[in-house]
Amino acid sequence: MFSKKTVMIIGVIIIVSVNIIFLSVSSKYRYPAYSSGRVALNVVAPFQDVITNTMRFATNIWRHYFFLVSAARENDNLKKELSSYIQKSNEYHEIELSNIRLRNLFDFRQNITGQVVAAEVIGVDPSPWYRTIVINKGKSDGIRKGMPVVIPEGVVGQVIDAGNHSSKVLLVIDQNSAVDALVQRNRVRGIVKGISSDKCILKYVVRRHDIGAGDIIITSGFDGVFPKGLSIGYVEKISQSSSGLFHEVEITPYADFEKIEEVLVLKSFSMNNPEDKKGQ
């Protein structure tokens, strides 16, 4: 009835029509309650997940490896930079501190009319039982035995031995040191003796004299070594023993002997109102 050609054309038209109808229907109901695609999704997804994660993990490792390498390199460079900055900062800080110290020393030096030699501390006594320091100035700088050594805070000690380019200084806290002293407030006289610790004692202060904690002790100048009026320390405590003619007075020196770095040696001296300075 129909030729073969006609049947083929009709078949194609039907297939295209059915396809169009299917597409139009499926486009209307895009999210059905149940579809076979979801099964596939449920089956495939875990594998996808594993593979994707594995790939991502490998990629991350790869990326991080390169990142770590570059970060480590950068870290090394930053550390180097940081250490150089820290070193510079320390240097600046040290310069600043030494500037402050030297400025203090210079200001103090203005109070002293006479010849003064500034020196640096280069060593300490090897024995814990004695308290001496070694300074880097000696006979060639005019230093002689017996010269007083001071810092802005107060008395340090006196030169007991002078070499050509270095000298040994007996600190006031050494047990062999004795300095004639006054209580600044009431001019009571005594002898400041070292006890080879960080403190001194004021000896021979008669009990009837009024003396209290916090009183400032200064040099009297009577010993012929130290100029009058240099501060030595302050009264820390007074032990009241039941017997004896004298007070037992413990003094804390103003100078911190553990931290002294620069000192002044007074070759010849007279002071410009140094007592006023402490009294203020």
Add this chain to the structure above:
Amino acid sequence: MNYLLYIFSCLVLILIQTTVIHDLPLFNGFYDLLTVVVIFLGLYRNLREGVPVILFAGFIMDNLSNGPFGFYLTVYLWLYACIRWCSVYFNVRSTLFLAFIVPAGVLFENIIFLCSFAVFNADSFHYSDIYSVVTEQVIWAMITGPFCLMLLSFSHSIWNRRFNMQISEQ
């Protein structure tokens, strides 16, 4: 040539003791480092090597310290004599002996110091800090003493080996 090593060691230790240790926070109460050298010489070296080095070390220390001249010489010579005496009766290679000989030496040195203070400086010396100073020194000696002795012994053996090699090469 051994004299050179000992004298060099003494000078280095003296320098450390008078400049470096003082500035280290925990090491303020460190013991006299030359005690270790004296003990080492007393234990392991003969009189001919020991005595001149001890005289040298004592002389330098007496010059640097404010103590009466001869203090350190006396201390070191007495310590040396005691160590030599001890080495006759004890096994000087035993670990126990090494652990205690340095603290004992440091204690001995301090006792001589304090005895001399008591005799010569009785009126001006105050005894308030004695216990803390001596205790601190002895504890440091217990901790570091044996290592210092071993270090000296080690450096001595290296020195000997190098020196002998040079002689054999010549």
